Amino acid sequence: MSRKKEVKREIKQNKTYCIKTFGCQMNENDSEKLAGMLKALGYTEEDDVEKTGLVILNTCSVRENADERVFGNIGAFKTVKKTNPDLILAVCGCMMQQPEIVNQITRTYPQVDLVFGTHNIHQFPELLHNYLTNGKRLIEVWEDSDTIVEDLPMDRRYPFKAFVTIMNGCNNFCTYCIVPYTRGREVSREPDRIFDEVKALADDGCVEVTLLGQNVNSYGNDLGEDVNFASLLRQLNTIEKIKRIRFMTSHPKDLTDEVIDAIADCEKVCNYIHLPIQSGSTRILKKMNRKYTQENIIERVKKIKERIPGVAITTDLILGFPGETEADFQETLKVIKACEFDSAFTFLYSIRTGTPAATMDDQIPEDVKHDRINRCLEVLHQISHDINQGYQDQIVEVLAEEPSRNNPKRLTGRTRTGKLVNFSGDASNIGKQLLVKITAAKTFSLDGEIIEQEATHGTIDPHDDSIPANS
Template sequence: MSKRVTTQVSAGEIAQQYKYIEILRDYNQKRVSDAGKPVKYNIETFGCQMNENDSERLSGMLSEMGYSESAKRAESDLIIFNTCCVRENAEQKVYGHLGALKKLKENNPELVIAICGCMMQQPEVVEHIKKVYRHVDIVFGTHNLYKFPELLNTAVESRQTVIDVWDSTGSIAENMPITRKDNLKAWVTVMYGCNNFCSYCIVPYVRGRERSRSMEDIKNEVVRLAMEGCKEITLLGQNVNSYGKDLEGGYTFAGLLRELNTVDGIERIRFMTSHPKDLSDELIYAMRDCEKVCEHLHLPVQAGSTRILDEMNRRYTKEQYLELVEKIKTHIPGIALSTDIIVGFPGETEEDFSETLDIVAKARFDMAYTFLYSKRTGTPAAKNPDQVSEEVKKERFDRLLALQNSISREINDELLGKEAEVLVEGLSKSSKTTYTGRTRENKIVNFKGSPELTGKLVKIKIDTIQTWSLLGKLI
């Protein structure tokens, strides 16, 4: 079987989208002139950082079309929901918000409502929206985001519902506009999709197979970010360790890190998410050797029981995971580890759960994102008849949280009196004099500062440990 090679959307197709952007810009300029007020858009993003980055791309297109961003739905001329389907509660939130938009549409028939993202890759969801939420104007998925200008233009011209969801794509669209939410830190997507098919996860079905961007395009984006004053980048992918496997030329994620480490102006490099089965020695050495790559690794374990890991199709054992953690800590002393853990996977026994508590105690994660198992239609785990009750799941969840919180506190307590390098992000949301930033290990630090420190690397002496953050003084 020959290797599947990722291709790029043609320059002609991208140029076509810019023509639609121009048409809509002219249309909006007339609207502004006639109404004497700006046309506004509102985007609500559900889910992961990949969705956040996709929303930045939608914002970039809309800005080029002459829209201004608004935080208020009621004053917007265009509302977009960028959806997530990893957990059921995210889907239910979207439906609730969609229902609330019906009144806005009745009061303003010119309002355009669009819904996109992972939920739309599920045919039953699209059918439900068509039947129940007829006030929605545009429905599109994860694979044709770059075609949004064309879809919007069609909806505006026809005043008909536009539905355009692709089953899959092997192409990547480059050179579309983007508006960053943050001038200091930026998401940079390096690959899309996933080939792992963990038995609980819907992502491969809605995001498609793995597709890597070219190293040249990624580096060019990072160089532009550096020139615009960005100091920190976070490289995104469903499994960044698989980067380059679909490209000709033997590219690897470790090689990408080493290349981006040479970009002047970028101070810090982070990445997520890493699959333990693919975390190579080469990557560990690159993290160790590249001075801009931060000492923080998000390494989802999902469960501590080898039996459950096998049921999850994770393709590593508890012992292999702990050996990997030991290797990482040996080569990168002081590294902070975070993880994801699912509680109550189908068939999980009390003995299985005790293995999860054991791996948490041994790995000593700085932070764990813990979730109750959520059944996702279309995944193998959803068909497992041995579902764990909500009561048992919640009781186990509380025990896991208590253990992890105590470990997190113990690790943070060791920082008392120590000095830390902090990238200053700006004012804390809760104060007009307290500034906030993160250490290389991704710890939040608050301190008294001044505006000119924003964007700078400063030394802070930690003098107070709090549950989720640290307090300190400028040195």
């Protein structure tokens, strides 16, 4: 393949940065690490790309439209660099783990100066230094890694809550998914290192942690018999200053009774589970290589709801997978109604080059996909509305997170079941656990009013009337 001759740039260093993040919480966590490394190098944040010295696009490759968004952003920087010629544009993340994407950037986007991947994010300061020294485009992408680099500096978006990566990679190879090719095989962190990180976060004022992994239920499979996700939850539950423990994401095939019991027993583990089923058709699940059946899904959800009163369960759904018939779609609707998910992230199937599903026969027409997703949303939204009505006039514990985007005089936060609550309050309440009375239950959110500035009652089940609504 012929490549254009690289031209050395004379760079006037501007020690400001802007990071644009695409994709999941793992990417958000990586961006916090990149920001931490930059601040350790003396950089400060600057949102205006016309003024900043460095822009990092941290990319996602799960959905086709994510790729299109990233390429659209990269393309825009051709114009930006005309007004800000000293700008350094770096692109990293999951998309860069695909050789064809890197080749496309090399051929088509000369405005990109630095490219690196998910496995060598810790190399970023060195790569940046090399680029600043040489002034030539630098591409450094590791194909894989069997270790997790510890103790990277972190610039957390919120002082009161944090992401904590407990493992990287995935061994499942679902036929539609590119993640095992971009994040590599499963590698778990040692539990003592995780415990120490969470304890340090707690000592620094953090009250909520979200444990991250492509499949947290597989945590510890590579570490030994005595280490698993349930034992990790129980260990972290003993950290005094931590008030809430969340996790993302669970694979249904690995959600064991032991994990369900740990969630039920540990008062700090939130009664919320994200359980991506993807389809309700056993036939389609087999084509997806998901390794469970419709019956398994319904049984697991029933077990969860029996063991964890007041639990909220959300899911992911892919509509229009290759070969999906109307009968398969009806099977998915059957499972949605049987499980009564609080909400769902719904996606139209999109071809990911390099995955088995990309070459499957019977690709579904776009109009059929859109019809099915619309009918699916009608069912999901009604269930969400009915569940949220159970919160009307109840008093719930809310962690206030930030001002409302639509009204700066109001705050937003989440219950322990992950429900979004909007309520009146000032910035002094951000980071606090509040008792909030729900005054309006909507399909996608709840409205409320503060009745106590700091929650002292502990965990509150929204369907438990032990705290009267008029207290």
